[in-house]
Amino acid sequence: MSSNLYDFSTLTSSIHEWLSGFMSAGWVVFTELVLIGLLFLLFFALLGLFLVYLERKVCAIMQNRVGPNRVGKWGLLQTIADLIKLLIKELIPIRKSDKFLFNLAPFIVIIASLMAMAALPFAKGLQAIDFNIGVFYIMAVSSLGVVGILLAGWASNSKYSIIGAMRSGAQIVSYELSVGLSLMAIVIFSGSMQLSTIIESQANGWWIFKGHIPAFIAFVVFLVASTAEINRGPFDLAEAESELTAGFHTEYSGIKFAFFFLAEYINMFIVAALAATIFLGGWMPFHIGSWEGFNHIMDFVPPIVWFFLKTFFIIYIIMWFKWTFPRLRIDQLLTLEWKYLLPISLVNIVFIAFLVLMGWHF
Amino acid sequence: MESQSLILFFLIALVLVGGAIVFSTLVAPKSFNLVKSEPYECGIPSEGPAWIQFNVGYYLFAIIYLIFDVETVFLFPWAVVMKQIGLRAFIEIIIFFAVLGLGLLYAWKKGALKWV
Numbered sequence: 001m002s003s004n005l006y007d008f009s010t011l012t013s014s015i016h017e018w019l020s021g022f023m024s025a026g027w028v029v030f031t032e033l034v035l036i037g038l039l040f041l042l043f044f045a046l047l048g049l050f051l052v053y054l055e056r057k058v059c060a061i062m063q064n065r066v067g068p069n070r071v072g073k074w075g076l077l078q079t080i081a082d083l084i085k086l087l088i089k090e091l092i093p094i095r096k097s098d099k100f101l102f103n104l105a106p107f108i109v110i111i112a113s114l115m116a117m118a119a120l121p122f123a124k125g126l127q128a129i130d131f132n133i134g135v136f137y138i139m140a141v142s143s144l145g146v147v148g149i150l151l152a153g154w155a156s157n158s159k160y161s162i163i164g165a166m167r168s169g170a171q172i173v174s175y176e177l178s179v180g181l182s183l184m185a186i187v188i189f190s191g192s193m194q195l196s197t198i199i200e201s202q203a204n205g206w207w208i209f210k211g212h213i214p215a216f217i218a219f220v221v222f223l224v225a226s227t228a229e230i231n232r233g234p235f236d237l238a239e240a241e242s243e244l245t246a247g248f249h250t251e252y253s254g255i256k257f258a259f260f261f262l263a264e265y266i267n268m269f270i271v272a273a274l275a276a277t278i279f280l281g282g283w284m285p286f287h288i289g290s291w292e293g294f295n296h297i298m299d300f301v302p303p304i305v306w307f308f309l310k311t312f313f314i315i316y317i318i319m320w321f322k323w324t325f326p327r328l329r330i331d332q333l334l335t336l337e338w339k340y341l342l343p344i345s346l347v348n349i350v351f352i353a354f355l356v357l358m359g360w361h362f
Numbered sequence: 363m364e365s366q367s368l369i370l371f372f373l374i375a376l377v378l379v380g381g382a383i384v385f386s387t388l389v390a391p392k393s394f395n396l397v398k399s400e401p402y403e404c405g406i407p408s409e410g411p412a413w414i415q416f417n418v419g420y421y422l423f424a425i426i427y428l429i430f431d432v433e434t435v436f437l438f439p440w441a442v443v444m445k446q447i448g449l450r451a452f453i454e455i456i457i458f459f460a461v462l463g464l465g466l467l468y469a470w471k472k473g474a475l476k477w478v
Contacts (some may be wrong), residue, residue, distance in 0.1 A: 349459075
């Protein structure tokens with residue numbers, strides 16, 4: 001009952017009908033596309049700003065500080081002030097750089113993260129594009145960002161940049177394998193790559209609970225590998241400030257630097273949202289077996305709130321990683337992936353295939 | 363409808379980045395200085411270009427990655443239909459993984475996974 005109450009497809013279809021009332025079909029499609037575009041643009045910018053604020057607050061809590069608290073209530077406007085400052089800073093041109101590629105790099109990074117975001121299901125019926133190969137699409141598009149990072153490092157013609165970009169390239173492509181294999185675990189369980197179908201298959205329990213231990217292993221592997229894939233936490237070798245100044249974006253200034261920063265945080269959101277969708281049931285509410293009363297209360301929380309609760313829980317874990325673990329060396333990083341995570345996820349896939357074959361999952 | 367929306371998202375990103383950069387170049391101060399536009403190297407004059415040959419280690423990992431990534435692409439269709447096909451799919455994937463695992467083991471023993 002309450003699941004119908006929170007279904008966004010009724011809202012979107014009523015908007016569609018309202019627009020069709022006084023427009024021709026072509027204009028309706030156009031208006032809807034513009035609406036979706038504006039909404040995503042707004043969401044993208046606000047989310048980026050909020051995540052930067054959140055990171056600074058979480059970091060402050062971990063280090064027993066207060067964090068930003070001067071601009072606005074609880075420092076909420078701090079990142080907006082930072083953005084304005086970055087907008088009016090000079091864009092310093094680098095004399096010996098490859099101008100075209102240098103300017104192209106921020107575009108590629110942002111395009112990759114925004115296009116990956118297009119397929120995320122925020123709530124029932126609230127999904128811009130519901131691909132039948134959703135999981136695969138997000139993996140493919142979000143990994144395009146590494147092209148931007150490599151271009152940025154190469155085009156700046158600075159030694160720090162190129163070392164950072166090369167490290168980042170080696171790291172992102174390596175960890176992408178484990179990300180893919182751990183997502184595949186759930187694809188085997190649910191028999192579909194469509195994100196909405198995967199969420200529907202978790203109506204009677206999230207895959208992390210239904211899939212026994214292999215699903216949990218896949219979840220942990222996904223968390224570690226995706227933290228490395230977005231150049232964060234203990235794996236931020238590409239921008240290790242103590243050795244490489246700022247890594248691949250050393251030469252970028254002003255708003256161009258801000259875009260690399262923004263893309264990093266948006267990628268963190270995408271990864272966390274994907275983990276929440278695949279392993280933790282997306283916008284499905286938390287249910288415990290046959291406790292009817294408890295389940296009923298949980299149904300009253302809107303799906304979109306569930307989605308953001310789970311996503312921000314995972315974002316918090318990823319931030320926790322960053323502020324508690326020391327940075328790895330590049331050889332340790334590659335050893336972790338190729339000698340531990342990859343064999344573990346390969347064996348895990350066979351194990352899951354066996355479970356599904358025997359029908360031993362719920 | 364789906365492919366049009368993808369073009370839309372591409373355009374949003376273009377507008378977002380392009381608009382911000384254009385706005386910034388309009389309002390931000392500009393001053394040219396030969397020393398300022400040097401690539402950063404801790405404040406000392408930069409020594410030669412950065413476009414030089416670099417460690418072959420990165421290259422080796424990229425090649426091994428290529429093999430495994432293509433394998434992941436092959437595995438996804440299998441993962442979707444695994445439930446329906448059942449035993450035959452399971453046996454086939456074990457053979458597939460045995461070949462793949464041998465490849466990984468070979469690279470490991472050859473020392474390709476060691477950072478030098």
